[in-house]
Amino acid sequence: MQDVDREALNAAADRGLLSAFWAARRPDRTAIFSEHGDRTFAEVDGDANRLVRALFARGVRPGDGVALLCANRPEFAESVVAVRRAGGIHVFNSLNYFFTINEMVIPGSSYWNIGIGRQPGEVNNDEEGLQTMKNLGKNMAWLLKKIRS
Numbered sequence: 001m002q003d004v005d006r007e008a009l010n011a012a013a014d015r016g017l018l019s020a021f022w023a024a025r026r027p028d029r030t031a032i033f034s035e036h037g038d039r040t041f042a043e044v045d046g047d048a049n050r051l052v053r054a055l056f057a058r059g060v061r062p063g064d065g066v067a068l069l070c071a072n073r074p075e076f077a078e079s080v081v082a083v084r085r086a087g088g089i090h091v092f093n094s095l096n097y098f099f100t101i102n103e104m105v106i107p108g109s110s111y112w113n114i115g116i117g118r119q120p121g122e123v124n125n126d127e128e129g130l131q132t133m134k135n136l137g138k139n140m141a142w143l144l145k146k147i148r149s
Contacts, residue, residue, distance in 0.1 A: 019044040019081055032074045035120065039074045044081065051082030062087025107143045109136035 004025075012021035019031060019041055027042035039047075060066060066088035070076040083089075099106055113136050115129030116122075123129060 017085065019048060032077055033119075034074045036073045039078070044074075044078055047075075047078040048081040048085060051079060052085045055082060055086045055088065060086055060088055063089065065089045105143060107136065107139040109133070109139060 009018075009021060012018050022029065022031065022041040023045035027045075028040050030038050031041040031044045032039040055066070064087075066083045066086075068076065068079050068083070070079060109132045113132060115126045115133060
């Protein structure tokens with residue numbers, strides 16, 4: 001990645017245009033590996049652009065909250081990209097803000113609560129992801145014990 005302009009890369013990421021950045025430079029490279037079908041950067045970029053137009057057609061405007069309900073499929077990632085491009089606000093963050101301003105406790109972990117793997121079962125090789133989930137489990141168990149006492 002030495003030939004990549006880091007400043008342009010970061011600027012694209014800040015605007016929700018990371019897939020567009022890579023689609024312009026490496027369109028045929030795989031962006032999403034999935035049992036439901038892999039997607040290239042060009043495909044993700046094109047699908048996200050179509051979704052942005054659909055969001056605008058339905059009246060979504062910058063600053064609007066958008067909730068996503070989708071199975072673990074490539075379309076979820078494309079939808080997140082589209083919401084960011086459209087200027088929408090990821091509702092998950094808004095929900096967390098609602099919980100915290102109402103003095104609700106949200107257990108967390110040491111990092112994002114995800115594990116990474118390209119093939120079924122590969123997530124078991126993601127030591128960082130597994131440790132993060134173990135930390136989350138411990139934190140949840142601790143919180144439940146405190147609530148009960």
